[in-house]
Amino acid sequence: MFKRLTLAVLVMLLVGCVGLSWHSEVPPIGAPPSSSFPAAQVALGGQLAGAGGCAGCHTAAGGLAYGGGVGLETGFGTIYSTNISPDVQTGIGSWSLAAFDRALRQGVARDGTHLFPAFPYTHFTLLSDGDVGALYAYFMTRDPVSSPSRANRIPFPLNVRSLQAGWKLLFFKPGVYRADARRGEAWNRGAYLAEGIAHCAACHTPRNRFGAERSDAPYAGAPLDGWVAPTLSAASPAPVPWSQQDLYDYLRNGESERHGVAAGAMAAVVHQGLARLPDSDIQALATYFSDLGGAAGREPQAAAALALAQTRRLADVGQETDPAANLYLAGCAYCHYSAAPGPGKVSGSLALSTALTADDPANFIQTVLHGVGGAGTPGPYMPAFAGALTDADIALLAAYLRRTRSDRPAWPNLLPTVTAHRPMAAVPP
Ligand code: HEC
Ligand code: HEC
Ligand code: HEC
Numbered sequence: 001m002f003k004r005l006t007l008a009v010l011v012m013l014l015v016g017c018v019g020l021s022w023h024s025e026v027p028p029i030g031a032p033p034s035s036s037f038p039a040a041q042v043a044l045g046g047q048l049a050g051a052g053g054c055a056g057c058h059t060a061a062g063g064l065a066y067g068g069g070v071g072l073e074t075g076f077g078t079i080y081s082t083n084i085s086p087d088v089q090t091g092i093g094s095w096s097l098a099a100f101d102r103a104l105r106q107g108v109a110r111d112g113t114h115l116f117p118a119f120p121y122t123h124f125t126l127l128s129d130g131d132v133g134a135l136y137a138y139f140m141t142r143d144p145v146s147s148p149s150r151a152n153r154i155p156f157p158l159n160v161r162s163l164q165a166g167w168k169l170l171f172f173k174p175g176v177y178r179a180d181a182r183r184g185e186a187w188n189r190g191a192y193l194a195e196g197i198a199h200c201a202a203c204h205t206p207r208n209r210f211g212a213e214r215s216d217a218p219y220a221g222a223p224l225d226g227w228v229a230p231t232l233s234a235a236s237p238a239p240v241p242w243s244q245q246d247l248y249d250y251l252r253n254g255e256s257e258r259h260g261v262a263a264g265a266m267a268a269v270v271h272q273g274l275a276r277l278p279d280s281d282i283q284a285l286a287t288y289f290s291d292l293g294g295a296a297g298r299e300p301q302a303a304a305a306l307a308l309a310q311t312r313r314l315a316d317v318g319q320e321t322d323p324a325a326n327l328y329l330a331g332c333a334y335c336h337y338s339a340a341p342g343p344g345k346v347s348g349s350l351a352l353s354t355a356l357t358a359d360d361p362a363n364f365i366q367t368v369l370h371g372v373g374g375a376g377t378p379g380p381y382m383p384a385f386a387g388a389l390t391d392a393d394i395a396l397l398a399a400y401l402r403r404t405r406s407d408r409p410a411w412p413n414l415l416p417t418v419t420a421h422r423p424m425a426a427v428p429p
Pocket of ligand 2: 259260328331332335350353364380397
């Protein structure tokens with residue numbers, strides 16, 4: 001009986017979906033001449049394209065700008081990004097503003113088919129008309145790149161695009177951003193940028209089994225290509241709250257004195273993405289996220305946490321016979337000891353980093369394996385230790401630093417966890 005009922009519901013859903021899924025084609029146009037877009041509009045579009053991470057997903061490593069073909073691993077298979085350069089044959093050169101707008105804010109391609117939510121239209125839907133127009137101006141004035149799209153590797157029936165209508169019915173809330181009248185201008189600007197173009201939640205909010213962001217766990221943290229995008233809500237494991245100033249420093253320069261450095265995918269978000277936004281927008285993001293994390297309420301505890309981190313730098317003194325302490329003193333303390341600010345200070349205290357206080361050791365392991373910065377990334381540098389340290393060494397260091405630099409319970413199964421992380425991508429596409 002139950003089975004029959006489920007089947008009936010499924011069939012109904014399917015029929016509903018097919019009905020709802022129908023969208024007409026937007027007629028093709030001749031590529032509009034670059035001169036038809038004012039320079040200021042193109043410049044704004046460039047800023048937004050940066051904040052939206054369009055290049056990160058649409059420019060393949062070593063490929064031409066916006067030529068597509070970047071493979072995104074989703075829980076459902078590999079989906080390839082498309083060519084969004086203004087090439088008429090293989091890109092979006094024949095797309096009118098209406099077609100581009102519908103793709104960004106409704107997730108429907110020019111030919112009327114549904115796009116998969118690996119493309120974060122679920123966030124871009126919040127964009128204002130002006131910002132969509134600016135993005136269109138920016139992309140229509142790029143160099144056209146001839147690069148045909150690659151076939152996705154998604155199994156049947158998940159590859160059936162019309163079924164996306166059902167997904168949208170359940171998980172997609174279309175509509176532009178509505179300001180919260182109880183909040184100030186900076187907060188609303190921050191919320192608009194974060195929830196819309198910058199789609200911070202796409203990485204920092206865990207997903208349900210249908211691949212949709214969980215509305216019951218906003219910014220609760222989520223795994224990402226071997227890393228973890230940490231919790232940004234009030235449940236953040238950061239020893240010191242993320243104040244507005246901390247967030248500004250981190251999002252503007254990739255580095256916060258009271259926390260640490262942006263590595264992994266976050267390094268690209270900061271240095272290639274947010275870098276193009278004006279200071280006022282970075283301040284707005286900082287306003288929004290310091291409020292979301294309840295920083296003001298936690299600030300009174302900050303002084304004690306900072307003092308404790310300072311004393312934890314001395315944890316290794318007299319521990320020279322401990323093999324783990326020895327490893328740390330030999331390989332890491334050179335840069336990470338630095339008990340006081342001054343010429344010897346290369347980096348912040350590890351006791352302040354969520355790499356050591358998070359439930360998951362992923363970011364600690366990835367940082368040690370792959371290092372920090374380098375290869376054109378501005379800011380601090382730490383060498384990769386993948387070649388110098390064995391899995392057992394890294395597990396030993398992780399256990400030791402967790403014990404001496406945090407109050408959190410020991411991480412379980414460290415050795416197999418390190419082994420599993422070793423082959424994972426250092427920096428996701
Ligand atoms: C997280 C990765 C990601 C980001 C960020 C991203 N895209 Fe995409 N985009 C994709 C993928 C994947 C597709 C293909 C979706 C599909 O085939 O259903 C896509 C499709 C598109 C399409 C439809 C093109 C077509 O031929 O159907 C447009 C237009 C587009 N993106 C524009 C943008 C713009 C503009 C930005 C930045 C504001 C952006 N994308 C940011 C992954 C991304
Ligand atoms: C050549 C200097 C250098 C050495 C050696 C070094 N590090 Fe680092 N490390 C840095 C810098 C610089 C940063 C980024 C700035 C910061 O966190 O203050 C960093 C960051 C980190 C972070 C991330 C902290 C954060 O910012 O969130 C971890 C974890 C870490 N290092 C662990 C280690 C371990 C374990 C070793 C020894 C195996 C080690 N480091 C050796 C310079 C170094
Ligand atoms: C492409 C995925 C991705 C996007 C988009 C993204 N983040 Fe991150 N974020 C990460 C990852 C991964 C880390 C962990 C980096 C590390 O440990 O160095 C991180 C770390 C952070 C941290 C440090 C948290 C802590 O306690 O250590 C902050 C703050 C942050 N992100 C804010 C943001 C904001 C604000 C946005 C949107 C403007 C954003 N992120 C967008 C992946 C992402």
